Amino acid sequence: MLVTRYLANDLFAGKTVFVTGGSSGINLGVAKNFAALGASVGICGRTQEKLDSAATELRALGATVCAVVADVRDFGALEVAFAKSRAELGPVDVLVCGAAGNFLVPAEKLSPNGFKTVIDIDLLGAFNASRAAFEQLKETHGAIIYISAGMAYMPYAFQVHVGAAKAGIDMLMRNLALEWGRYGIRTNSIVPGPIEGTEGMKRLWSPERQEEFIDAIPLRRMGTVDDIGQSAVFLASPLASYISGCVLVCDGGQNLSGSALFNIGAEQMLRAHEG
Structure with a gap:
């Protein structure tokens, strides 16, 4: 793991990192990067089997792990999860709000319930986790990292629900930076x-057009879960002790060319599924 080549493997020793939606994909990649640097790791998700598998991977990196079934839409369940994590690992030093939902759908075909589901998982879930962890973060003068998306600041076709949710997350982040900075948070x-190999890419982009998509990224490669994990490690580390209220874009410059190519590919993918 690249992060251990450049940072001390005990950088987060004695620290507790909690990742919502941490059983797979980008969020598990983030958790692994913290685990490799000595952190104890709490994760939550909706499926015990996936949590158990993720916990095994994290323990293989030397981490002490607390894996709890909890839906981020359920504030009470999160309160229980954070209490269990505290009892087993100590108070939370870093909270990563990564739980999310996504699917391609034209706005005129998106049901109110479908829109609400994504808002509830992404935005309400991010608030719930932040609020449930607040007292612990206040105690540790901790950090919160939200996993956002380009849809927060640029329109993408068939992503109206995600755009609304992620834009809300980024403004939630800024408001909490303003209000909770006084507590050292x-x-x-x-x-x-x-990000290659993730469920999001499988749902949002046709693999047949991957080469074309890569050619449109200035750095000419897909990202990896470790790229995001390393960004999270930096933002949570003492190296970023004066950074708060910031949106860090880690996309190889992909956003610079706009969303047109994505929109074309997404439309073709929808048509193929309808066919």
């Missing part, structure tokens, strides 16, 4: 670009 967002 820093809040920041990370905007991942296209």
